[in-house]
Amino acid sequence: MTDIIRNITQKKISRRSALAGLGAGASLLAMPWAARAADDTIRIGFPTPLTGPFAAEAKDQVKSAELAVKQFNDKGGIGGRKIELLVRDDKLNGGEAATRTLELIEKDKVHAIVGSLSSAVQLAVNEVTRARGVIYVSISQSDTINELKDFSKFTFHEALNPHMTAGAVARHTFKKGAKVAYLSADYAYGHEMLRGFKRAQAAIGAESVGELLHPFGAADYSTLMPRLRSMRPEILCISNFGRDQANSIKQAVDFGLKQQMKIVVPVLLHNQRLAVGPEVFEGVVGGANYYWGLESEIPSAKAFNDAFRAANNGAIPTDYGAYGYTGIYSLLLAMQAAGGTDTEKVIAALEDLKYNIAKGPQHYRKCDHQSIQSVLVLESKKKSDMKSDMDLFQVVANEPASEEVLRSCTELGFPG
């Protein structure tokens, strides 16, 4: 109980600093012309859901994105040009995101867009940037954004896709002949993750003993538990996001399912683990793009963490937060290589780019612009094994960057 109080007081502090950051962002909003006076500034638009249920993840993204911009500016910018980040609240709404993105392009004359957190919102932003021919680095999970029908040559997908995450988790938890039950949220994210898991299941030779869908945003999962138990799976695979993840895992644990089956999730969320505590998540396995604990092995992770800590009073970057950093940083590296902001040149530079800035080597695949990168498989730690409040997960596996784990270019519909 005492650490709850500590958590609350800590949150207060982090919230205050977050507000200060927002305030600074708002003052930039208030006088955009002031910053543009010199007018060779490189402007990057950053729509993200600052309000709503993903607000915590969004604020982490902004902090990380600001860090990347600051690091480039401290080194003198790109070819002497300063970089400016224009953060906008997309309110987790596709229409809002499209409007803000259009404004960023038309009014603020941004040179590129990076951002968005939800897969549906990301596709709305993608429509606008594709139509306007503006570079977009997407930092939200999606498989469809890689497929030919949604493809835009201006779009680069820095986030993992459901295929990579679900595949990695399955490879480290499923065995031949293992019985797997699936509980998935009934919307794009849940469906895409389920598809990823089932593809891996077939390759491994595991067996599905049942699939249930639940309504998006459900608070009570009790009526699903008897059925999940009666399927007698060895592995329960829960594919949902945000608070749905916290609630469904908590209730599965309350119903004693964890004693009978292993719970796995496609993405093990830092903030949701904090929201329900170590006892509930103990032993749950899931994928991730980033975990701060990588710093003991990967020098670029150490450098990123240290810079983040220095800029944020010792706080550590989270999974979805890190996307803000790698998304902005890779784009700026490409602009540096291209010697400016010319769209065609930057696209070519992004396609040729090899970068290692937070989690080991990464590059964008030429055909679908998916970032080839390592995928982490994490296991939530027991409370007694935690060395600090932030020592949440143990790295079970760090699958190195490889095209093998992706669908091939031809499978996605690209020629050759």
Added chain:
Amino acid sequence: MDAELILMQLFSGVALGAILVIAALGLSIIFGMLGVVNFAHGALFMVGAYAGLWVASVTGSFWWGLLAAPIMVGVFGMVVEYVLVRPLYGRSIDDPLLLTFGLSYVLVEAVRMIFGSDGIPFPTPPQLTGVWDLGVGFFPIYRLFVVGVVILVLVLLWLGLEKTKFGLIVRAGARDPTIMKVLGVDISKVWLLVFGLGAGLAALGGVLAGPMRSVNPEMGSLVLAEAFVVTVIGGLGSLLGSIIAGVLVGIAISMTALFAPEMATIVMFALMAIVLLIRPEGLFGKLA
């Protein structure tokens, strides 16, 4: 599909129904007695969960939180009635509705400012963790405890309203406040207490829900919708109706989960639509 699973599903439905009943009770009481549609009901539920969590953290005991939160929020409810709602009596039903709608935003933002917008863990009290073997399946002890508390609250409420003088005044006041005033009863005091009771019950629902789901500032919005559905099906203002409707909705959700779990939310609204088509006043409502 075996009989055990169906029995278990039925039981889960009744237990879920109990949670829905406690969530709807405060809304139903305030509407039934005062004619006020309290849109801040969900927010009060959420504030109750945070108040319970806060008291539990300070005292180190869930039980103090369970006891203190309804009282704290109940007193807050009385303040709201006295200061905000009272001037609106006698005006159209929309005015208090809009007022409480606005209040719910204020409460959610206030909680965000104090506790942050992330979820906060609310551990199940150690005495109530684990599962019980019901013979047909396992059920969390904590949820059985919640069902027990709901039954206790309903019995106390029934005794209070049916067997005491105060209850008589409340029921009479709901029928005809003017006559009560003529008879020399200070009806405004009764309204104050009824609003406090409704707010307190919302908070009790919130504390009880805390250990079952993550506690966050938006947790009340879904509860508000559920409470409305239950109240409308039962008949606006009918306490017995809310209780029966709550259990009915719980069972409907649970049985749907057997065949098409993704429809579990929609079935609640479908049930409401059907009831409204056949009996527009709700199962136990009186035609105005």
